[in-house]
Amino acid sequence: MKQFFLVFLFLAFSVSPSVFAQTDPSDFRNFPLVISLHFHSLSLPFKNLKSNFKNVGIGIGTEITHNGSNNWVQQFNVVWYRNKGIGNGIFFSSQVAWRPHLVGSGNGEIKAGLGYLLAFHPTTSFVQQEGKWIKADRKIKGMWAIPVGIGFGYYYYHPETFVSPFISYQMMLVKGYNASVPLVPQTLIQVGSRIHFQKK
Amino acid sequence: MKINYINLFFVLTLLFFVEKIKAQGLEVMPCTETKTINTNHPKANELKALMQELVKQSIPGVVMSIEDKNGVWENAEGYAKLEDLTPLQPCHLQYLGSIPKLYMATVIMKLWEEGKIDLNAPISQYLPMKMSKQVPNSEKITVKMLLNHTSGINEYNDVSAYICQLLQEPKRIFQPEEYLQYIGKKPDFEAGSRYSYRNINYVLLSLIADQLTGNHADYMRKTIFKPLGMSNTFYRIEQGNTYDKRLVNTYWDRYSNNILENSSVLLNTNTASMAGDDGVVCTPADAILFLKGLIQGKIVSEKTLAMMQEWVSDRKGNKRYGLGFAYMEMAGMKAIGHSGGGLGTGCQLYYLPEKKVFIFTAINLGTVTETPIFKEAEKTIEKIYQVLVK
Numbered sequence: 001m002k003q004f005f006l007v008f009l010f011l012a013f014s015v016s017p018s019v020f021a022q023t024d025p026s027d028f029r030n031f032p033l034v035i036s037l038h039f040h041s042l043s044l045p046f047k048n049l050k051s052n053f054k055n056v057g058i059g060i061g062t063e064i065t066h067n068g069s070n071n072w073v074q075q076f077n078v079v080w081y082r083n084k085g086i087g088n089g090i091f092f093s094s095q096v097a098w099r100p101h102l103v104g105s106g107n108g109e110i111k112a113g114l115g116y117l118l119a120f121h122p123t124t125s126f127v128q129q130e131g132k133w134i135k136a137d138r139k140i141k142g143m144w145a146i147p148v149g150i151g152f153g154y155y156y157y158h159p160e161t162f163v164s165p166f167i168s169y170q171m172m173l174v175k176g177y178n179a180s181v182p183l184v185p186q187t188l189i190q191v192g193s194r195i196h197f198q199k200k
Numbered sequence: 201m202k203i204n205y206i207n208l209f210f211v212l213t214l215l216f217f218v219e220k221i222k223a224q225g226l227e228v229m230p231c232t233e234t235k236t237i238n239t240n241h242p243k244a245n246e247l248k249a250l251m252q253e254l255v256k257q258s259i260p261g262v263v264m265s266i267e268d269k270n271g272v273w274e275n276a277e278g279y280a281k282l283e284d285l286t287p288l289q290p291c292h293l294q295y296l297g298s299i300p301k302l303y304m305a306t307v308i309m310k311l312w313e314e315g316k317i318d319l320n321a322p323i324s325q326y327l328p329m330k331m332s333k334q335v336p337n338s339e340k341i342t343v344k345m346l347l348n349h350t351s352g353i354n355e356y357n358d359v360s361a362y363i364c365q366l367l368q369e370p371k372r373i374f375q376p377e378e379y380l381q382y383i384g385k386k387p388d389f390e391a392g393s394r395y396s397y398r399n400i401n402y403v404l405l406s407l408i409a410d411q412l413t414g415n416h417a418d419y420m421r422k423t424i425f426k427p428l429g430m431s432n433t434f435y436r437i438e439q440g441n442t443y444d445k446r447l448v449n450t451y452w453d454r455y456s457n458n459i460l461e462n463s464s465v466l467l468n469t470n471t472a473s474m475a476g477d478d479g480v481v482c483t484p485a486d487a488i489l490f491l492k493g494l495i496q497g498k499i500v501s502e503k504t505l506a507m508m509q510e511w512v513s514d515r516k517g518n519k520r521y522g523l524g525f526a527y528m529e530m531a532g533m534k535a536i537g538h539s540g541g542g543l544g545t546g547c548q549l550y551y552l553p554e555k556k557v558f559i560f561t562a563i564n565l566g567t568v569t570e571t572p573i574f575k576e577a578e579k580t581i582e583k584i585y586q587v588l589v590k
Contacts, residue, residue: 042368054368085368087454121454124225125461126282128258133282141455178456179570181363 027157028070029196032164034061036192040081040089042184052189057081059192063097070155070164071099075111079188087122091115091172091188093147102152109151109168117143117174117186145172151190158196165193226464228281229445231291241266241273246587251277253580254563258458258573260451261288261564265484266588267492268557274484280564281449283462293432293447293481294562295471297540299549300435300480301402305347305524306494307409307420309504316412319344319523326408334380335404340391343408346401347523348512352389355398356382370466373439374473379403395512395520399477406476417475428493433482439472447481450544452566458573463544463566470543478542487549487560491537495551495558509536531585535559541567552589559588 038057061077079091095113102108118140127136151168170188177184238244247264254262254277261278274290311317317326323346324338332338335353345351356362356379365372383400409416417436425433434443441447450467451460471479482490493499500508511519511527519527526538530550537550537559546567549560561584565573 042364085370119455121459121461123462123465124283125459126260126451127459131256133260133279133285136459139457139459141457178454180456181569185360185364 028065028068028073029199030064031062032194032196034063034075034077034192034194035059036061036077036079036190038079038081038191039189040083041187041189042083042086052187055081055083055085057188059190063194066096070157071101071107073097073099075113081188084122086119088120090118091145091147092118093145095147095149099153099155105154105156107153107155109149109153109166111151111168111170112146112148115145115147115172117145117172119143143174143176145174145186147172149188149190159198161198162196163193164196165191167191225281225283225449225462226440226442226447226468227445228286228292228442228447228449230280230286231289231446237274237290238271241270243270243587243590244273244275247273247584248275248277250580250584250587251275253583254278254577257576257580258460259563259565259577260460261448263288263290263292263294263484263562264584265290265488265560266557267488268555272485272488282451282460283449286449288448288564290484291432291446293434293443293483294487294547294564295448295450295467295540295542295545296478296480296482296487296549296562297542297545297547297567298399298478299487299538299540299547300474300478301476302494302524302526302538302549303420303424303435303480303490304402304405304409304416304476305508306424306499307416308343308347308405309500309508309523310423311409311412313500313504317343317408319347323404323408326411327404328411331377331380331407335383336385336387337391342392343405344523345392346405346408348395348510348521349397349401350392350395350512351398351401352387352391352393352396353398353400353404354383354386354388356380356400356403366466366470371439371469373469376403376407376473376475395514397521402477403475409476424490424493424499428489428498430482430486430489433480433486433490435480436475437468437472437479437481439469443481448564450542450564450566452543452569453571453573454569456569456571458571460565467542467544467566478540484560484562487547488558491549491551491560492558531582531589533589543568555589557588 036059039053040055040057041052059077059079063073063075066072075095077093082088093115095111097111099107099109125136126133149168149170153166155164168190172186174184251262263276265274276288276290278288280286280288280292320342322339323341324332341351359382362382406416413419449464452463454461508523508525511522514520525536528535535550535552540547543566547562551558
């Protein structure tokens with residue numbers, strides 16, 4: 001766990017040190033508040049589409065630009081999802097996103113990065129200690145994950161507070177789920193918006 | 201866009217946290233039935249001590265029933281349900297995992313004895329066209345190849361899409377023909393060319409038996425359970441039925457970290473979905489009744505029983521499977537019967553011809569996923585085998 005936070009902090013503060021010192025770029029403001037609604041699933045992409053929308057989650061995050069523009073950013077997100085079937089989870093991630101302009105104010109998005117999943121048990125769980133069974137509901141398992149995703153968004157810069165909505169499909173390859181299934185694909189369908197606050 | 205996202209965020213957060221996750225256990229009670237377990241059996245003390253060792257090694261519950269020249273001995277250690285520490289008893293119902301493959305094979309052999317099925321005929325002769333079309337090589341695969349696992353049909357339950365759906369929707373009931381969608385369009389190997397254990401073979405046998413009998417489960421009850429007096433055996437179980445609160449709760453180590461999760465709903469649904477390859481719950485005594493009845497020629501003839509023991513070998517030349525019977529060596533001694541495993545169960549039903557011993561053991565911990573618990577438990581199980589073959 002400690003290792004994870006060190007890596008997360010490293011990513012947060014080292015990917016683009018210049019952004020902390022720079023002035024506002026012409027069409028992007030660093031550190032928007034990103035809030036999102038998520039649908040989590042343990043499944044392969046596009047298989048059994050209906051189940052992709054059963055398990056809802058929420059996310060909060062921010063991002064910083066790599067080149068002073070909206071089309072090349074580093075994202076930092078924390079997502080909490082609820083999944084009765086396989087257990088709830090909290091997913092921390094940092095991803096590099098490339099957003100090519102498509103049409104008008106619309107843009108595509110391709111992203112990839114590194115994440116860490118804290119997974120809970122979906123039901124009552126137990127562990128034996130000194131011959132006695134005790135509840136272990138609060139025990140969580142931490143697993144590294146590689147998130148990759150595609151998406152679409154709307155971005156129209158405004159000098160005052162403005163929002164830029166987006167939708168994306170994220171697949172996470174979670175490592176070390178258990179000894180029999182070492183790599184498990186999980187998916188998140190994300191709908192959300194970045195709130196770019198007016199700078200005072 | 202003037203949406204108040206902050207308010208929306210907090211409302212959603214509140215909604216998510218107030219709903220609690222329901223526990224996935226089933227109600228189970230201590231049984232009222234009392235039965236002599238023959239404490240004077242010469243192996244009783246040794247076996248009881250080893251079963252207690254398994255429980256100390258984090259197996260929630262273990263039950264054993266044996267029958268040999270010294271009579272019947274039954275014992276249970278540990279718990280049928282950890283949540284309320286309900287003690288496990290021999291009268292509780294156990295999930296048999298794959299052991300019912302031997303039951304299914306017996307049904308097919310009875311149909312063969314009745315002249316209703318030709319073991320060397322292609323399965324396309326018996327399956328409805330819409331199912332037959334889904335099975336690659338169905339014109340070449342014979343009924344016998346399904347029975348001895350030489351069909352070459354791809355497995356359904358190691359397909360990621362199936363596993364993910366099973367875990368993601370633990371309460372979803374599958375119909376037997378649904379499994380055909382996971383076997384792919386090409387066979388794994390040429391029909392009859394080699395042995396490879398596949399659950400789908402026995403699902404197909406159940407579908408064939410349905411065509412011949414109308415309902416293979418009813419036929420099984422009529423021709424096997426009833427004549428042998430197996431009143432505590434249930435096949436094609438009803439989802440959520442606890443059978444008078446006698447069905448054990450089951451557990452699995454989801455994350456391979458020694459923490460056990462109640463898998464009862466998942467296993468119960470899975471067992472209720474299975475036909476031919478799984479799907480039976482019963483008491484240890486009933487499992488022994490079945491194997492004893494089969495071996496003693498009470499269900500099929502001696503000739504048929506001998507056919508069921510025509511072994512096919514694996515690539516290393518080791519005898520593996522007959523027609524429904526699995527072959528194994530228990531501490532170096534020949535054993536015939538079947539093993540079973542699932543997301544919350546592990547069991548064995550075997551006969552040692554040399555010693556004339558019938559054995560049934562079951563644990564309510566899943567054996568299909570790895571857990572560090574088995575590292576030590578396997579050593580204890582080997583010690584149990586040593587005692588049984590003495």
